[in-house]
Amino acid sequence: EIVMTQSPATLSVSPGETATLACRASQSVGNNLAWYQQKPGQAPRLLIYGASTRATGIPAKFSGSGSATEFTLIISSLQSEDLAVYYCQQYNNWPLTFGGGSKLEIK
């Protein structure tokens, strides 16, 4: 099973600033990497798939990059509505696996 490790566990950022979240895979997953946003009390929401392709309706403030074992999600112009936990997920190998999440706090 591929282990996905996310960092930092918690990130506190001021409104208007940019947040950078990292995700590392225990072995190469190619570009088969997705990012999700989960707000309190809600189901996860797909932001990015294919490591860098935004899902339908996702604003350009969310951008993904990386390949193989190292991936990054950048969230620009942070607003209070971006407060959430962000997860990465690989779909290169079965079973599909998720990272432990990065909690984004807005100062």
Place this chain on the structure above:
Amino acid sequence: QVQLQESGPGLVKPSETLSLTCSVSGGSISTYYWSWLRQSPRKGLEWLGYIHNGRSTNNNPSLKSRVTISVDTSKNQFSLKLSSVTAADTAVYYCARAIFGAMDVWGKGTTVTVSS
């Protein structure tokens, strides 16, 4: 717009079988991959398995052979059965649609507690 809704008992006794159904509206269940996932403080987000084309399935080996996923195309629903449950199976259970392995549509989730 495709929408998913989980339904089933919120309380299951230890050693019994957890049964949940996901109703799909706004689209046909005959295409795409349809998955079950769960989320708990202990294990985080965990993919349980999927069904595709009404019969092709793939399950998470960590659950051994406890997971069964089936589909009822006449009702546009798919179902999860998890046998021999323990307290470790207490979680929020989600159904989701998958494209290329990424879950692009999720149900709201349903909380299942395993307790006597």
